Amino acid sequence: MSMMKEFKDFAVKGNVVDMAVGIVIGASFGKIVTALVAGVIMPPIGVLLGGVNFTDLAIVVKDAVGDAPAVVISYGAFIQTVIDFTLIALAIFVIVKGINKLKKKEQAEPKAPPAPNAQEILLTEIRDLLKAKS
Known part of the structure; x- marks a missing residue:
């Protein structure tokens, strides 16, 4: 292949x-x-x-000197990302839980069995005839 x-x-x-x-x-x-x-x-x-705006929280390790930018640890951006993730995960959980609830409701409703087709009817008649002969 x-x-x-x-x-x-x-x-x-x-x-x-x-x-x-x-x-x-x-x-x-x-x-x-x-x-x-x-x-x-x-x-x-x-x-x-x-x-409080978490994204602005940071620790300055080294101040800016001339053209060199300041060296900072932006722990606020990390906190904001963790909060965003937690809220997004919660929102998705609630949506999935709602969908699962709808599916369970759908499954709980009894459905009428499908009508037998011609072949099943014929096989049932043959079975009954064979039982009657025994």
Whole structure:
């Protein structure tokens, strides 16, 4: 089997396409959740914490000298990223929990069994005839 044929078989399989669609949708959803956290959730949290902007928190290791910029440890950006991650994870958890709840509801509803097809009816009649002969 040539390498090109193997690649074609791999790339055209449904799982690869499904995965690609999932990644694209996931990236878009990530942007939505990031915007939600940055624009809607974090401003009230900042107000509750006294207007602290975490991204500005830093420790100056060495002051700027001439053209050389200051050397700083920006621990505030790290704190902000951890908070963003926690809130994003919480938002995704709530959404997945809601979807799972809907799925459970869907599964709990009893479904009527499908009507037997002609072949099943015929096989049932043959079984009953054989039972009657015994």
